[in-house]
Amino acid sequence: MGTTSRRLRKARVDQGSCVACGCCVKVCPREAIQIVKGIAARVDLDKCVGCGRCAKECPATVITMEEAAV
Amino acid sequence: MKGKKRWYDYLWIASLAYLLLGFCNILFAWLGLLCFFLPLLIAIAGGSKAYCNRYCGRGQLFSLLGGRFGLSRKRDIPRWMKSKGFRYGFLLFFFAMFFQMLWNTYLVFAGVQDLRQVVTLLWTFRLPWHWAYHGTLVHPGVAQFAFGFYSVMLTSTVLGLVTMVLFKPRSWCVYCPMGTMTQLICKARCGSTKGL
Numbered sequence: 001m002g003t004t005s006r007r008l009r010k011a012r013v014d015q016g017s018c019v020a021c022g023c024c025v026k027v028c029p030r031e032a033i034q035i036v037k038g039i040a041a042r043v044d045l046d047k048c049v050g051c052g053r054c055a056k057e058c059p060a061t062v063i064t065m066e067e068a069a070v
Numbered sequence: 071m072k073g074k075k076r077w078y079d080y081l082w083i084a085s086l087a088y089l090l091l092g093f094c095n096i097l098f099a100w101l102g103l104l105c106f107f108l109p110l111l112i113a114i115a116g117g118s119k120a121y122c123n124r125y126c127g128r129g130q131l132f133s134l135l136g137g138r139f140g141l142s143r144k145r146d147i148p149r150w151m152k153s154k155g156f157r158y159g160f161l162l163f164f165f166a167m168f169f170q171m172l173w174n175t176y177l178v179f180a181g182v183q184d185l186r187q188v189v190t191l192l193w194t195f196r197l198p199w200h201w202a203y204h205g206t207l208v209h210p211g212v213a214q215f216a217f218g219f220y221s222v223m224l225t226s227t228v229l230g231l232v233t234m235v236l237f238k239p240r241s242w243c244v245y246c247p248m249g250t251m252t253q254l255i256c257k258a259r260c261g262s263t264k265g266l
Contacts, residue, residue: 017152020253021243022123023133038119038256059240061146 007067009050014062015040024054024063078125082134085127089227092220096187096202096213099220106248113252117259122249129240132230136239147237147244157250164222164247167193171218179211186214190221191228 011033013024018040025033025041032047033054043054045068055063091098105128109121122129136142150156177183187200199220203213230242243249 019152019157019244019249020119020122020256021129021240021249022119023129023240023243025123026133035119035123037117037260038113038253039260056144057238059147059238059242060152060244061238062152 009052009065010045010048010068011043011050011052011054011063012066013041013043014064015042017060017062019060019062021059023057023059027053027057029053079130081125081127082130083127085131088127089224092216092223093202095204096199096216096220097208099216099223100212102219102223105223109248109252110255113255113259117256119249119252119256122243122246122252126243128227128230129243132234132239132242135231136234142234142239143236144239145237147233147241151233151241152244157245160245161247161250168222171215171222175211175215175218178214179209185210185217187217189217189224192225 011024013033020035020038020040022035022041025035029051030047030049032044032049033041034044036042041054041063050065052065055061055065088098088101091101105126108125109119112118112121136144174183174186178185185203186196187198187203188196189199190196199217203217226242226246230246233241233245
């Protein structure tokens with residue numbers, strides 16, 4: 001009965017506050033993050049497995065793990 | 071967390087060596103100009119923060135000490151410290167201190183002021199550093215710049231170490247003047263000030 005939608009966590013970067021230091025890029029096990037044009041980090045949601053390492057590492061704490069419907 | 075380490079993953083050794091060399095002979099402080107010009111060149115010519123992202127030995131040193139050696143509380147940095155106001159304000163303050171250092175160098179070159187064999191920590195505390203100056207063949211002004219530049223480098227390292235311990239290992243990266251400046255350059259290159 002009802003739908004069985006699976007929810008997965010994905011990393012989301014507050015790009016306005018990102019300092020583009022690249023700490024998240026270094027710890028991502030899936031190479032899902034890149035610093036675009038030296039301005040901010042961007043997460044490839046297809047690659048992100050929601051492990052949360054980037055959020056933990058980010059010195060500015062601008063990465064949050066948010067649920068995304070799959 | 072990519073498997074294979076590359077040569078640039080060991081640049082923390084260069085950062086550490088820099089601090090130690092300046093302790094032995096202050097003229098090595100001139101090498102620190104690389105940490106100023108390379109990020110700027112990469113940002114201006116390449117439009118990226120590859121220096122911060124890949125080559126910054128100081129950031130790696132903080133990662134190592136705060137991460138692997140556990141010398142960090144790994145707490146969130148205060149909100150005000152990551153605000154644009156603080157970051158840009160700190161950049162301006164750093165600029166002002168940098169130009170003051172250049173002015174002191176000029177005064178020694180002009181013969182108005184004698185060489186001060188001190189390293190000024192946190193823009194306030196004058197530490198005797200005479201053992202690192204051996205009366206070389208170069209002009210005292212060259213040595214004055216070295217003392218001044220080493221002061222800038224040591225001060226920023228100490229600030230970085232303090233925030234590494236209090237907050238996350240690479241908290242320095244949040245308010246690093248070079249990082250802020252190169253990000254501004256990259257934003258200007260993209261013709262945007264609002265991020266992506």
